[in-house]
Amino acid sequence: MHRSSEVKHVASYLNTRGCECFGQPCESHCPVLTDRTIHVQLKTFIKIRVKPDRTGVVTDGVKHSMNPFCEIAVEEAIKLKEKKLVKEVVAVSCGPQQVQETIRTALAMGADRGIHVEVSGKDYETLGPLQVSKIFAALAKKEQADLIILGKQAIDDDCNQTGQITAALLDWPQGTFASEMTLEADKLKVVREVDGGLETIKINLPAVVTADLRLNTPRYATLPNIMKAKKKKIANVKPADLGVDVCSRLEVLKVDEPPQRQAGVKVETVDDLVGKLKEAGRV
Amino acid sequence: TPSSCLRPPSPPPTRALTPRTRELPPLPQLAELPELHQMMRQTCRDYAQKELAPIAAQLDKDHKFPAKQVKELGAMGVMAVEVPESLGGAGMDYLAYCLAVEELSRGCASTGVIVSVNNSLYLGPILKFGTEEQKKQWITPFTTGERVGCFALSEPGNGSDAGAASTLAQQEGDEWVLSGTKAWITNCWDASATVVFATTDKSLKHKGISAFLVPMPHPGLSLGKKEDKLGIRASSTANIILEDCRIPLGNMLGERGMGFKIAMQTLDSGRLGIAAQALGIAQAALDCSADYAHKRTAFGAPIGKLQAIQFKLADMALAIESARLLTWRAAMLRDAKKPFTKEAAMAKLAASEAATFVSHQAIQVLGGMGYVTDMPAERHYRDARITEIYEGTSEIQRLVIANNILKEYQQ
Numbered sequence: 001m002h003r004s005s006e007v008k009h010v011a012s013y014l015n016t017r018g019c020e021c022f023g024q025p026c027e028s029h030c031p032v033l034t035d036r037t038i039h040v041q042l043k044t045f046i047k048i049r050v051k052p053d054r055t056g057v058v059t060d061g062v063k064h065s066m067n068p069f070c071e072i073a074v075e076e077a078i079k080l081k082e083k084k085l086v087k088e089v090v091a092v093s094c095g096p097q098q099v100q101e102t103i104r105t106a107l108a109m110g111a112d113r114g115i116h117v118e119v120s121g122k123d124y125e126t127l128g129p130l131q132v133s134k135i136f137a138a139l140a141k142k143e144q145a146d147l148i149i150l151g152k153q154a155i156d157d158d159c160n161q162t163g164q165i166t167a168a169l170l171d172w173p174q175g176t177f178a179s180e181m182t183l184e185a186d187k188l189k190v191v192r193e194v195d196g197g198l199e200t201i202k203i204n205l206p207a208v209v210t211a212d213l214r215l216n217t218p219r220y221a222t223l224p225n226i227m228k229a230k231k232k233k234i235a236n237v238k239p240a241d242l243g244v245d246v247c248s249r250l251e252v253l254k255v256d257e258p259p260q261r262q263a264g265v266k267v268e269t270v271d272d273l274v275g276k277l278k279e280a281g282r283v
Numbered sequence: 284t285p286s287s288c289l290r291p292p293s294p295p296p297t298r299a300l301t302p303r304t305r306e307l308p309p310l311p312q313l314a315e316l317p318e319l320h321q322m323m324r325q326t327c328r329d330y331a332q333k334e335l336a337p338i339a340a341q342l343d344k345d346h347k348f349p350a351k352q353v354k355e356l357g358a359m360g361v362m363a364v365e366v367p368e369s370l371g372g373a374g375m376d377y378l379a380y381c382l383a384v385e386e387l388s389r390g391c392a393s394t395g396v397i398v399s400v401n402n403s404l405y406l407g408p409i410l411k412f413g414t415e416e417q418k419k420q421w422i423t424p425f426t427t428g429e430r431v432g433c434f435a436l437s438e439p440g441n442g443s444d445a446g447a448a449s450t451l452a453q454q455e456g457d458e459w460v461l462s463g464t465k466a467w468i469t470n471c472w473d474a475s476a477t478v479v480f481a482t483t484d485k486s487l488k489h490k491g492i493s494a495f496l497v498p499m500p501h502p503g504l505s506l507g508k509k510e511d512k513l514g515i516r517a518s519s520t521a522n523i524i525l526e527d528c529r530i531p532l533g534n535m536l537g538e539r540g541m542g543f544k545i546a547m548q549t550l551d552s553g554r555l556g557i558a559a560q561a562l563g564i565a566q567a568a569l570d571c572s573a574d575y576a577h578k579r580t581a582f583g584a585p586i587g588k589l590q591a592i593q594f595k596l597a598d599m600a601l602a603i604e605s606a607r608l609l610t611w612r613a614a615m616l617r618d619a620k621k622p623f624t625k626e627a628a629m630a631k632l633a634a635s636e637a638a639t640f641v642s643h644q645a646i647q648v649l650g651g652m653g654y655v656t657d658m659p660a661e662r663h664y665r666d667a668r669i670t671e672i673y674e675g676t677s678e679i680q681r682l683v684i685a686n687n688i689l690k691e692y693q694q
Contacts, residue, residue, distance in 0.1 A: 101318070108322055221326045223360030223373035223383075230319055 054254045066102045069151025073211040075218040077149050078110035085183050088112045094132055096120035107229035108221035114234035126248035133165035138242035152177055152210040163210035173203035179214040324382045331390030339391035342517035348473045349394055357428015362401050371426035378614040381559040388563025392666035393517030399556035400469045405432030408549045412537035421496055430475035435465035435523050436546050443679050446489030452481035458529045465523040472519035474499050480542045492542035496534045503528030514665030551624050553674050554631035558610045561638035561670040565603045568645035568663040575649050599641045606633035625687035632680040635670035642667040
């Protein structure tokens with residue numbers, strides 16, 4: 001049964017906050033950061049630096065790009081549109097001016113239009129899952145979205161909260177860590193990756209789904225689509241317009257680098273080991 | 284003959300997320316190019332690093348044409364960057380095309396030349412000089428990556444001396460009959476059509492040369508053995524032998540006697556594609572050297588700390604950057620429909636000499652490791668060498684530049 005008459009929008013919410021990476025020191029003058037992926041041992045070129053006032057990490061001059069899980073979310077939305085199961089895909093991102101680049105990448109992949117929720121400066125530094133979820137919930141109501149697909153978590157803060165909080169605020173069902181999703185009649189079948197294996201659930205629309213790694217493999221933006229993306233619209237909205245207060249309820253006390261790894265000690269026997277552990281107060 | 288129907292586009296290629304995604308540092312110039320160009324450069328870079336770089340060494344070993352990748356690039360629009368959308372292309376400008384070829388060549392130089400020959404040498408002249416009918420028949424099927432074309436100008440008896448073509452074209456009733464041999468034709472073993480230059484009147488010398496469109500395979504057209512080359516081995520190069528090869532009169536491209544002009548104008552643009560390929564090879568060689576300089580330790584520190592290595596890296600980067608800006612400038616002049624012959628020759632000369640210089644130094648930086656196939660430095664060295672030869676040797680480029688300079692200063 002076609003859903004196109006009922007499912008109007010699939011909003012793909014993109015997280016484009018900073019991307020950090022763990023890598024070797026770089027001598028370059030232009031610390032441009034490439035997209036981090038979920039595997040930590042990749043070769044990248046920026047060393048994470050904690051700000052001198054220890055309130056966070058340095059993000060100045062660091063290039064931001066689309067969160068990998070959000071790419072998967074956008075891909076899934078576009079696939080639904082190609083199957084004619086949804087009518088329109090809207091890509092949304094919250095942040096300063098630079099996020100427009102990321103929204104345009106989503107448009108080049110095939111999204112129909114974009115919404116840039118402008119949050120900058122101090123507000124952006126303290127922007128967290130709760131405020132973002134409030135913004136998404138307000139937008140979902142305004143746009144009358146039928147389906148929200150997000151990445152399961154952002155790879156800079158690894159919160160894994162936005163999808164869940166958004167669903168709760170809207171009182172919508174949620175299918176998180178999706179590795180497969182199918183529209184069946186008026187229900188959404190979601191296969192979730194959980195610790196014990198795979199769990200299949202059926203949820204009603206409207207719903208929130210968060211994308212996991214194996215949901216799909218995102219496409220390359222084709223040149224014709226990049227050209228078309230130029231003409232697609234990105235609307236500008238402020239949180240206040242949506243009636244959302246982005247004031248943070250959390251105060252970051254301090255941010256530190258992980259402690260330097262200490263050298264280990266070799267012991268001869270098990271008794272020695274137990275003795276050392278007791279000395280260190282571990283046992 | 285190739286059909287003229289537009290095929291539905293094949294689905295765009297997908298990519299998997301792995302640690303190697305977007306591993307390379309984006310080049311700082313990204314900030315100065317228009318957003319459209321930045322996006323398309325990024326997409327080509329992603330594709331090259333994910334899909335081409337991992338297989339380049341094997342393609343080189345096997346002399347294997349990357350058919351699957353060419354189809355995927357076709358689906359992305361890269362096989363026909365400048366061709367208007369109405370004919371099935373991406374409808375972008377020449378600067379975008381040069382960026383694409385550079386990024387792809389950074390992954391695999393052979394794929395870069397396959398893309399370049401199809402775009403500049405095959406589609407280019409038909410786009411510029413073809414009739415509407417010819418464009419539909421000979422362009423559209425060659426935009427999707429399903430088919431590639433080639434360009435047959437050089438002969439065993441003349442390369443740089445293009446005006447001395449000895450391949451003959453004789454009119455017999457409502458057919459042209461071509462006979463002769465063409466040499467060094469890139470893509471020919473994998474191509475479905477070719478632009479052939481033959482002389483209709485030897486006494487008129489270069490003014491007697493005309494251009495013809497010939498489908499492949501075709502009776503009377505046969506291919507020589509695949510050349511066993513030093514580099515760009517995944518792209519096929521061979522002779523095209525024409526013996527009583529008959530084609531309809533409508534297969535002439537442009538006017539009779541216009542062939543030399545078509546060839547020269549085509550090569551003007553083609554040489555930017557090769558400049559871009561050379562830049563990609565040079566950049567890949569620099570990537571590999573800089574990476575090695577961080578990791579390899581000698582005398583108690585990474586070799587990147589040694590001034591000898593630093594000076595090499597600086598010279599390499601300078602050579603590439605200079606050539607890159609020349610290439611972009613020539614491409615922008617062409618897009619603005621301004622004269623660009625001198626600049627294109629400068630770009631190709633600078634880029635190809637940069638490629639050989641940088642890849643030579645890259646082997647030096649890598650030392651013994653640069654000499655073995657475990658590292659890509661030796662492949663870049665082999666791939667770079669041809670860029671100083673094809674689509675106008677470095678000597679010819681110098682003549683072109685000098686002639687232009689002298690004209691500028693003409694009393």
